[in-house]
Amino acid sequence: MEKFLPYLQKIADTLDRLEPFLPPDNSHIDFASTQAFRWVKRQHSSFGTLLPIKNPAYVDFKQLKGIDRQISLIQQNTEQFIQGLPANNVLLTGSRGTGKSSIVKAVLANYHPQNLKMVEIDSDDLSDLPELLELLESKPHYFIIFCDDLSFEAGDSSYKPLKAMLDGSLSSPANNILLYATSNRRHLLPESMQDNLNQYEAKEIHPQEAIEEKISLSERFGLWLSFYPHSQNDYLAIVKSWINEFDADIEYNEQVERAALQFSQMRGSRSGRVAYQFVKDYIGSYHLQNKR
Known part of the structure; x- marks a missing residue:
């Protein structure tokens, strides 16, 4: 038996090296007792996994001043959602530091006792949305996927899975998942003067369609909340x-x-x-x- 030990060790080492290239086992995730998660990519891997957030930020709606209308609208939408009624994906746009992220944190703090969970995902990882949705849609909880500071650069195609999730796939959207996203841009894809110049330089036969492509992403959010500088x-x-x-x-x-x-x-x-x-x-x- 001892003569096989070096070979067994080599096999074990090989499996360790292969592990990042294998899909993670998400069956052990404790959804019942965890309020919030973060979707992360494993080191040197193309696969993502959910990690629990041990101490979610606690924000009370009463702490948020000057945004009463926005609070009322997001509360109503969230309450519809957790009661199994139709509700919209939400895009929160406006000036920096005006409460966009804080109001989403307050949603989690206020509604997590009613079976609401939140999953934070970075905009760079939105290509993983199909994998994440498949993981969440069969669970007996309501999930808000939270993407902070959502925007895309020119030539970035990672927004396409997001479009499909919002409103553009043959699959019906899961009733237990919504997306709440914040952005400093109302139109999430960059628009440039070149878009207008293209109409005269004949670089595209139908330049207006390229512009519509850039505007259509934000229009797929059913609820827009705008935030303005404070007095x-x-x-x-x-x-x-x-x-x-x-x-x-x-x-x-x-x-x-x-x-x-x-x-x-x-x-x-x-x-x-x-x-x-x-x-x-x-x-x-x-x-x-x-x-x-």
Whole structure:
């Protein structure tokens, strides 16, 4: 038996090297007790797998200021979905730091007790959508696939599986899966002046069809939510909300407001992200000084 040990070791080493090229075993995934997952590619592999997110970001809808209409619409759509009623895929577009990602995180935090799960996927991995959909559609849960900062560069064809999922495949969409995506672009594919020039340079016989191809992707989302830069009052309301969330013992006063406005001026933005960053800086500095 001992004379075969070197050969057995070689076989084991060969199998280890082959493992990245084999489909992963997803039968062990614990969907019941996990709220959120991330779709990742294994190292040196063309196959993806679901990894649990151990500590999903918790955001309460009450923390989100200045976007009441958007909150109401996404709540209604999500409630229709988890009750087995018709619901739409959602595209959230607009200025950076205005709450697009936060509102999706709030959806998970609020509705996960009602059998809602969320799967985060990077836009670079959208070619894996057919594989991911096949994995999820047979499970007894409702899944929102979340793609943050969705956009495509010129010549990028990875959007085609996304088009098929949204509305363009012979297969009926699964009733337990929706896509929520955020983007700084309302039209997800880049449009250039060249698109118009092509009409005169005869590079395409039907140039309008090429333009329609670029616009049609975003139109396949049934619900569009637009986000806009915050007013000064909204910005300060967000600052106050985050201060109460981080440390309710810190008094919100004119000094805090003045510091918050100065911080936003340095950053050139009054977004919710800037408000959150200011509050972390202010509270950290406040406690550090009091410890000295």
